Amino acid sequence: MGEEEFLHTIGKCAILRPDLSFWQDSTKGIGLSQLTLFPVQPRLSKSKYVAGLQCHKRLYLEIHSPELATEPDDQTQAILDNGTQVGELARRQFPGGVLVEFGHSNLAAALKQTRDLVNEPAVPAIFEGAFQFDNVLIRADVLEQIAAGVWRLIEVKASTKVKTVHLNDLAVQTYVLGGCGVTLGGMRLMHLNKQYVYDGEQIDLRQLFTQQDLTAEVTARLSEVPDRLAAMKAMLTASSPPEIDPGSHCQEPYVCPFWEHCTQHKPARWIFYLSGGRATFDKLTAQGIETIDEIPPGFPLSLIQQRMKDNVEWVGPQLKLALDTVRYPVYHLDFETVMPAVPRFATTRPYQTLPFQWSNHVEIGDGTMLHDQYLCDECKDPREELAVRLLDSLGREGSICVYSDYERLVLRELAEAFPLLRRELYAVISRLWDLLPVLQRHYYHPQFGGSFSIKSVLPALAPGLDYGDLEIRDGAQAALAYERMLFGDLDTEEKAGLRAALLDYCKRDTLAMVEIRKVLRQKITACQT
Numbered sequence: 147m148g149e150e151e152f153l154h155t156i157g158k159c160a161i162l163r164p165d166l167s168f169w170q171d172s173t174k175g176i177g178l179s180q181l182t183l184f185p186v187q188p189r190l191s192k193s194k195y196v197a198g199l200q201c202h203k204r205l206y207l208e209i210h211s212p213e214l215a216t217e218p219d220d221q222t223q224a225i226l227d228n229g230t231q232v233g234e235l236a237r238r239q240f241p242g243g244v245l246v247e248f249g250h251s252n253l254a255a256a257l258k259q260t261r262d263l264v265n266e267p268a269v270p271a272i273f274e275g276a277f278q279f280d281n282v283l284i285r286a287d288v289l290e291q292i293a294a295g296v297w298r299l300i301e302v303k304a305s306t307k308v309k310t311v312h313l314n315d316l317a318v319q320t321y322v323l324g325g326c327g328v329t330l331g332g333m334r335l336m337h338l339n340k341q342y343v344y345d346g347e348q349i350d351l352r353q354l355f356t357q358q359d360l361t362a363e364v365t366a367r368l369s370e371v372p373d374r375l376a377a378m379k380a381m382l383t384a385s386s387p388p389e390i391d392p393g394s395h396c397q398e399p400y401v402c403p404f405w406e407h408c409t410q411h412k413p414a415r416w417i418f419y420l421s422g423g424r425a426t427f428d429k430l431t432a433q434g435i436e437t438i439d440e441i442p443p444g445f446p447l448s449l450i451q452q453r454m455k456d457n458v459e460w461v462g463p464q465l466k467l468a469l470d471t472v473r474y475p476v477y478h479l480d481f482e483t484v485m486p487a488v489p490r491f492a493t494t495r496p497y498q499t500l501p502f503q504w505s506n507h508v509e510i511g512d513g514t515m516l517h518d519q520y521l522c523d524e525c526k527d528p529r530e531e532l533a534v535r536l537l538d539s540l541g542r543e544g545s546i547c548v549y550s551d552y553e554r555l556v557l558r559e560l561a562e563a564f565p566l567l568r569r570e571l572y573a574v575i576s577r578l579w580d581l582l583p584v585l586q587r588h589y590y591h592p593q594f595g596g597s598f599s600i601k602s603v604l605p606a607l608a609p610g611l612d613y614g615d616l617e618i619r620d621g622a623q624a625a626l627a628y629e630r631m632l633f634g635d636l637d638t639e640e641k642a643g644l645r646a647a648l649l650d651y652c653k654r655d656t657l658a659m660v661e662i663r664k665v666l667r668q669k670i671t672a673c674q675t
Contacts, residue, residue, distance in 0.1 A: 187383070188209045188379075189278075189283050190281065190282045190378065192284050192285075192318050192319055195282070195375070195378070196311055196318075196399070198374070199314055200395060200402065201395055202390060203408070204396075204402050204403075206381060206382060206388060208403075215403035215404055216403050218403070220626050221622035224626055228304045228487040229303070232302060233302050235349070236287070236288065236355060237273050238351055239351050239355065240271035240288060242270045243272065244272055245273040246259050246260050246263070246273065246276055247274075253283070257277070257278060259276075260272065260275040260276045263275065264328060267291075267294055270291055271290045272288070274286070277322050277326045278322070279321075279322045279325030282318065282321075282322050283322075284319045284322045286301075287302040287336075288300035288301075288302060288336070297329065299332070300336050300357065301315060301335050301336065302336045302337075306339070306340040307337065308335055308360065311399040312335050316333050316364045320364055321368060333359075333360050334357045334361075335357070335360055336355050337355070337358070338355065338356075338487060339356040339496065340495055341495065343493060343495055344489035344490075344493070344494055345493075346493070349488065354488070392412070394423075394424035394427055413437050415457075416436065417436060417437060419595060421450050421454065421596040422447075426451070438454055439457075450586065451596075453596075454596045459590065459592065460590045461588070461669050464587075468584045468587070469584065469666060469670070472545040474509070474544055474545075475509060475541070475543070475544040476544060476545050476547055477507070477539075477541075477544060478508070478509070478660055479505075479547070479548055479656065480504065480553070481504050481556050482501070482504070482628070482651075483501045483556065483621070484625040485497045485498065485499055485500070493527075494527070499555070499559060500528065500529060501532055501556050503522070503532075503624075504539075504652065505652040505655060505656040506536075506539050506656060507657055507659070507660050515660065519649060519653060521649055529563060530564055533567050534567070536574075540577075545577060545578075545579040546574065546579060547579050547580075548659075549580070549582050549655075549659055550580065554575055561575075585603065585662070585666075586598055591603075591606045593606035600655065600662075604662065607662055607666075608665060611657075611658070616647070616650055616654060617647040618651040624648055624652070627644045627647060631644040631645060
């Protein structure tokens with residue numbers, strides 16, 4: 147073995163001298179002929195175990211090439227932040243519980259403190275306890291001592307229901323705890339109760355959270371854990387990642403952070419981009435078909451899938467009739483909303499949709515365009531004021547153009563929340579005119595790429611008018627900006643900047659509807675000439 151090859155190999159191996167019985171970190175003073183190389187077994191965790199169940203290639207890259215991952219976007223980061231906040235709140239339900247504060251940089255101390263706490267009869271609960279067995283390290287959200295030396299494992303999630311991924315998470319933790327000699331009296335998932343209504347005073351933690359006993363479900367999965375771990379560890383010793391083609395599994399239970407890396411060489415017309423979901427993709431893959439253009443005649447396709455395959459601009463014969471159903475003046479309405487995991491305002495529930503902003507472009511019959519808008523920038527429930535201002539802005543006559551059914555749902559919730567406004571809000575609902583199904587049924591452009599998201603449609607129909615010049619470019623970013631503007635530690639200038647960015651974004655959404663309607667009318671004229 148040459149020096150270069152040795153140094154490459156040594157990065158993935160530990161060294162054991164024939165005359166020693168311990169692992170050694172350095173090769174100084176040791177001849178190569180005296181060394182025996184063993185593959186290093188990377189330490190796994192509960193999150194890496196779940197990643198490995200999703201895809202071995204994902205796990206391999208997380209261990210050996212984490213730099214290839216895409217950084218979490220704002221929405222993913224918000225989910226992580228929600229989890230942290232919910233986890234901290236959950237601990238308050240266990241008075242006297244002790245937090246193991248040592249992090250991964252001081253693992254030995256964390257393991258020792260946890261071991262000492264487990265052996266302490268007076269400790270009612272342990273938070274973030276560190277346990278290691280079979281080269282798997284876990285940090286248990288909550289271990290509750292329910293009898294002398296008997297503990298209940300409680301996993302805390304910011305979700306509102308039990309998912310399969312939670313069972314796998316609990317299963318690997320149970321395996322490690324058992325290997326460490328911890329006696330478990332049950333396993334539970336503690337998650338948010340979506341039916342809890344906040345009274346505006348102090349959060350009632352016993353109502354905010356609900357616990358589900360999953361002992362039977364987790365126990366049923368326990369026997370699978372050792373073999374699955376063994377397969378993951380064997381795979382991780384290879385010199386290259388396993389050959390696994392990207393596909394539907396990359397999206398469940400979470401979007402893989404290596405998606406962009408694994409798909410960078412896929413063709414622009416890869417069949418995964420065909421609308422229709424996993425079933426269609428799997429059927430085509432089974433036939434060895436890689437691109438949309440290779441789909442054989444006779445393969446059953448939906449209308450939108452067929453438009454994608456044809457890959458040409460298409461103007462439906464009924465487009466003019468559909469567009470002519472609007473009544474002037476035409477209002478163009480868009481809401482921005484936030485869904486706090488932990489309710490902030492009285493009478494609201496976990497993850498309830500709360501509108502905090504709207505934009506309204508009004509097209510008069512003579513072509514005159516007006517714009518109105520609302521944004522709550524105070525730390526208060528924005529809904530009633532938002533609704534009153536909206537009713538004033540929308541008048542009593544004319545169509546209200548929206549893009550998807552989302553605005554209808556928001557208006558219904560407002561109507562139910564404020565009985566005095568219910569009649570007027572339902573009158574508004576009766577005037578809604580949805581542009582999205584008009585597009586889906588009567589028009590297609592190849593640049594849509596099968597997506598009818600307004601972010602895809604706008605630049606295809608109105609080149610030069612998109613969202614690229616905005617600081618906020620989607621609804622998830624808008625929700626985060628609103629939270630930061632109201633509750634973040636920002637100075638006046640920073641808050642003003644976020645306010646301006648929010649107004650610009652919501653205004654662009656309603657302007658987009660105006661422009662799309664305008665271009666579609668031009669398409670009709672062009673077809674008639």
